[in-house]
Amino acid sequence: MNEKTIILPPNPSGNGGETNYRLTVMTPKRRFLSYLRVRWWVVMVCLVLTIGTVLTYETLRKERFESYAQIYLSGNLQMNVEPMFNEESLTYFGTQIEILKSSRMQEAAYAAVNVTLKPDEEPPIKFEVVQPLKASILVLHAASREPDQAQQFLEALVSEYLEFKQKTRLSSMADAVLALTDQVAKKDKELQAEQDSWADFQRTNNIAALEEEGKSEGFHLAELSREAARLKLERGLLEQGINPLESEVRPGWLELLGPQTNGLGARLMPSDMMLRSARMELAVARGEWMRKTNEWPEMFAPMRRLADEVSRCERMVANLEEQDLAQKRAELELTGKRIAAIEASLPASEAKVRGINERLSASQRLKNNIQRDQALFDRLLATLQSADLSKNVQQERLAVLVPPTSGRPEKRYLPLRIILAAVTGLLLSCGIVLAWQLVDGRFVSVLDIKDQFGDVVLGVVPRIRVSRRAPRAALLAREDRRRTYVESFRRLRSALLLSSFPEGQPRTLLLTSAAHREGKTTIAVNLAMTLAQSGLKVVLVDADSQSGTVNTLLEGADKPGLMEYLQGQSEIPDVVHPTEIPGLSFVPIGAIGEGADGLFGRRKFDELVKTLRREWEYVILDSPPILASDDTALMIPQADAVLLVVRPFSSQSRMVRHAMEVLYQRQARHVTLVLNQARGEDVAAQFGVNGTAVAVRNGSPKQKSTARRVKEDAAPPTA
Numbered sequence: 078m079n080e081k082t083i084i085l086p087p088n089p090s091g092n093g094g095e096t097n098y099r100l101t102v103m104t105p106k107r108r109f110l111s112y113l114r115v116r117w118w119v120v121m122v123c124l125v126l127t128i129g130t131v132l133t134y135e136t137l138r139k140e141r142f143e144s145y146a147q148i149y150l151s152g153n154l155q156m157n158v159e160p161m162f163n164e165e166s167l168t169y170f171g172t173q174i175e176i177l178k179s180s181r182m183q184e185a186a187y188a189a190v191n192v193t194l195k196p197d198e199e200p201p202i203k204f205e206v207v208q209p210l211k212a213s214i215l216v217l218h219a220a221s222r223e224p225d226q227a228q229q230f231l232e233a234l235v236s237e238y239l240e241f242k243q244k245t246r247l248s249s250m251a252d253a254v255l256a257l258t259d260q261v262a263k264k265d266k267e268l269q270a271e272q273d274s275w276a277d278f279q280r281t282n283n284i285a286a287l288e289e290e291g292k293s294e295g296f297h298l299a300e301l302s303r304e305a306a307r308l309k310l311e312r313g314l315l316e317q318g319i320n321p322l323e324s325e326v327r328p329g330w331l332e333l334l335g336p337q338t339n340g341l342g343a344r345l346m347p348s349d350m351m352l353r354s355a356r357m358e359l360a361v362a363r364g365e366w367m368r369k370t371n372e373w374p375e376m377f378a379p380m381r382r383l384a385d386e387v388s389r390c391e392r393m394v395a396n397l398e399e400q401d402l403a404q405k406r407a408e409l410e411l412t413g414k415r416i417a418a419i420e421a422s423l424p425a426s427e428a429k430v431r432g433i434n435e436r437l438s439a440s441q442r443l444k445n446n447i448q449r450d451q452a453l454f455d456r457l458l459a460t461l462q463s464a465d466l467s468k469n470v471q472q473e474r475l476a477v478l479v480p481p482t483s484g485r486p487e488k489r490y491l492p493l494r495i496i497l498a499a500v501t502g503l504l505l506s507c508g509i510v511l512a513w514q515l516v517d518g519r520f521v522s523v524l525d526i527k528d529q530f531g532d533v534v535l536g537v538v539p540r541i542r543v544s545r546r547a548p549r550a551a552l553l554a555r556e557d558r559r560r561t562y563v564e565s566f567r568r569l570r571s572a573l574l575l576s577s578f579p580e581g582q583p584r585t586l587l588l589t590s591a592a593h594r595e596g597k598t599t600i601a602v603n604l605a606m607t608l609a610q611s612g613l614k615v616v617l618v619d620a621d622s623q624s625g626t627v628n629t630l631l632e633g634a635d636k637p638g639l640m641e642y643l644q645g646q647s648e649i650p651d652v653v654h655p656t657e658i659p660g661l662s663f664v665p666i667g668a669i670g671e672g673a674d675g676l677f678g679r680r681k682f683d684e685l686v687k688t689l690r691r692e693w694e695y696v697i698l699d700s701p702p703i704l705a706s707d708d709t710a711l712m713i714p715q716a717d718a719v720l721l722v723v724r725p726f727s728s729q730s731r732m733v734r735h736a737m738e739v740l741y742q743r744q745a746r747h748v749t750l751v752l753n754q755a756r757g758e759d760v761a762a763q764f765g766v767n768g769t770a771v772a773v774r775n776g777s778p779k780q781k782s783t784a785r786r787v788k789e790d791a792a793p794p795t796a
Contacts, residue, residue: 099135111522112514113507115756120506127502140202141221142484144227146235149478172473173204173215176526178510182237190226202230207308217424224484229564231481242475242781257461264457268450275443282436293435298426305419308412315409359390371374477641520725523752523759529730530737535720536750538562538600539760549630551599552608561760569600573608573718583717583747585686585696588776589703590722591729591736596753597722598626601699608695609661616653616693617668618685620677622708631656631663638667642685643676649688663691677711685714703736710743719749722760724754 081093113120155158176182183204187194192201217234322350338578355657520526523534539561557563573583588601598621605617619627620639636654643648676682698716700709713719719740723733733750740748752759 085338109511109514113522114511114758115521116513116739117508119510119513120503121507123509124499126500129497129500130372133772135489135491139222140488141220142224142227143218143482143487144231145479146217146231146477146482147479148215148217148235148238148475155744166676168654170208170213170215171692174208175403176241177215177217177234177238177658178204179205182241185233186230189237193227202227202640203783204234205232217481219481219719221484227482227484230759235481236429239475243491254461256562257457257592261454261457261461263725264450264454268447268454271443271446271450275440275447278440278443283441284440287433287436287440291430291437292435294426294430298430300422301423301426305416305423308419312409312416315412316406355390355394359387362387362390378730432466439520443674491705518729520723520728520730523724523755525725526723526750529734530750533748533750535572535751536565537755537760538565538569538596540756548599548626551596551603552630553603565760566600566603570607570611571605574611578748580717584690585695585698585715585717587709587712587716587719587745588722589696589700589709589719589736591704591732592702593624593705595702595722595724595728597702597720598624598699600751600753601697602627603631603699605661605695606658608697609658610662613659613695614661614662614693614694615697616664616689617697618664618699619691619714620671620698620700620708622666623706627663628701631665633795636665636667638665639685640667640669640676642667643679643681645681653689654774665690675711677708677765679764683711683715702740704732709737713740713743713745716745716783718749719745720749720751721749722753725752725756725759727754 172218183200184194187200187202190202194200201221205218207216207218208214209216217231219234220229221230248311269739523537526534541551541559541562553563553566586604586606587596588646590597601617608615614707617627617631618639622640636652637647638652642649642652653666654663655661655664656663686696686698700706700713701723703709721733721736721740737748
């Protein structure tokens with residue numbers, strides 16, 4: 078439930094004390110079942126209408142007689158008939174149903190039973206065709222007001238249908254045979270032409286030789302492509318200065334060869350490997366020469382030999398570099414020539430391979446065409462043979478499974494229809510009540526009030542029947558036999574006397590309502606009488622300047638009252654009048670004239686309330702509705718508690734919520750609700766003791782168990 082809480086600060090003027098007020102506004106949560114119990118007559122009306130309609134229809138409807146027949150599909154369904162001539166490809170059963178319902182069949186059947194159809198009238202015979210689920214059966218149903226008419230109608234209809242099917246099958250089968258014959262002859266000519274073309278192709282082409290030649294040329298073309306790719310890779314390596322044969326030389330093999338095998342090494346090694354070896358030998362010789370020069374400077378002969386050896390190595394390196402460069406140029410030129418020769422021979426080889434493949438593809442197409450035409454020709458020939466056989470034997474695929482039955486009275490299923498009508502009436506009534514509840518914003522029960530405002534219900538007063546001509550009948554009498562009615566005010570009295578309030582027991586009670594005709598005046602008078610009967614001194618002040626109903630109930634219309642005192646025309650002892658009830662005094666409203674606006678906000682009203690509080694134990698103020706007059710708001714500061722009277726199916730929830738919001742904004746203390754004219758279940762729910770329920774019927778209680786009651790002669794509040 079959504080709720081909105083407003084915290085009102087304390088009033089610095091002193092009205093309302095130092096209390097912080099919390100105003101909680103809740104979204105209404107209506108109880109559908111409670112509303113439905115009150116609107117039970119809607120359910121009864123809907124049930125009577127729906128069930129009565131069904132019963133009336135079944136009573137006035139004329140008796141009908143029905144007949145049934147069944148037709149099933151006979152013969153072999155898997156006949157080798159071309160799908161384009163098979164009726165199953167056109168939703169066979171749907172076609173048969175439409176044929177049975179066609180005007181031709183209906184007119185023939187009606188003519189057989191001597192019935193003439195008129196264009197503007199409903200057919201006298203009700204006819205239906207139904208196909209059971211996943212069954213090769215058609216169920217025919219006819220209903221008529223005459224016992225034998227439905228059976229005769231179905232017999233004529235089935236006979237006409239079977240005759241029609243036989244004629245159409247013969248004519249359609251003859252047409253199919255002619256069409257199949259033409260197609261077989263045409264396809265035979267096409268097959269012969271394809272076979273002649275294949276024979277001509279074989280005379281000029283050897284398929285086996287073409288296949289072998291194609292394989293050979295394919296391998297040769299692949300080898301040429303691989304060789305061209307390898308040579309292009311070698312050329313790229315040579316252009317980058319890398320010898321492609323270097324990877325073929327094992328590392329360290331030159332060290333195994335002695336100096337005497339330099340010529341053999343030059344023939345076996347690539348030129349760049351020889352060059353690297355010579356450069357390494359030169360570096361070794363130079364290192365040796367430098368070492369010996371440092372160690373033995375006096376030995377000139379060895380130094381000269383080393384110098385000669387270094388010079389020889391340098392010359393050999395230079396010669397090898399020239400040979401390596403010349404060799405790489407020669408290899409690069411030779412590789413380019415080989416690549417050009419291979420690329421020049423590739424187009425011719427590719428053209429030869431394409432030619433061979435084209436001739437092989439042509440042979441394959443001719444063979445495929447011959448096979449396809451042969452298969453189609455065989456199927457057409459088999460279809461022609463089957464169709465001719467069906468024509469000769471006149472095979473019927475439809476047969477009568479169950480002949481038309483004799484006319485039997487139609488089943489009405491009256492109990493089932495009554496149950497469906499009752500369910501429909503219940504659903505309809507619940508929908509009407511639900512829509513009514515959503516539109517209606519009034520209270521329904523005490524639970525409805527608690528759902529919206531919480532546990533703020535101080536008392537519940539049951540509903541009684543009182544004539545408008547005798548309003549005093551609503552007052553409590555000395556020997557009142559309306560036990561539940563009397564008990565409700567006693568419980569309201571006990572709630573005021575025995576409840577704990579933070580600021581003490583309330584002595585000034587303000588009774589108001591959100592709108593007129595809620596019964597606040599009656600509750601105010603009866604509450605005052607109940608408090609007085611308990612031995613308390615109570616004064617009832619009629620502060621309702623709009624209606625003054627208390628004057629009528631207590632017969633104080635001709636006496637000076639509150640208005641005379643507020644206008645300064647009378648004193649307090651003059652406006653307080655005793656009643657026939659001991660301990661109860663009464664202040665009438667008096668004569669309401671001009672200038673009465675704002676009198677309740679003056680100091681004289683405060684002085685009146687203070688004086689009454691000193692001399693009487695309880696002061697009860699009967700004020701106008703809070704939303705109808707501002708006088709009630711002016712009385713709020715003088716009240717210890719406010720009793721807001723509401724009535725089910727009369728008080729609007731939004732108005733009561735607005736009234737409570739106004740009361741809290743005016744710093745009202747202890748705002749509670751009193752439900753007037755409540756139903757019996759609300760009284761039982763509010764006053765049940767330990768699960769004890771009190772049933773109210775015509776104002777007299779019926780107790781199911783002994784419940785503890787408040788004594789009529791209760792002790793004073795202090796006791």
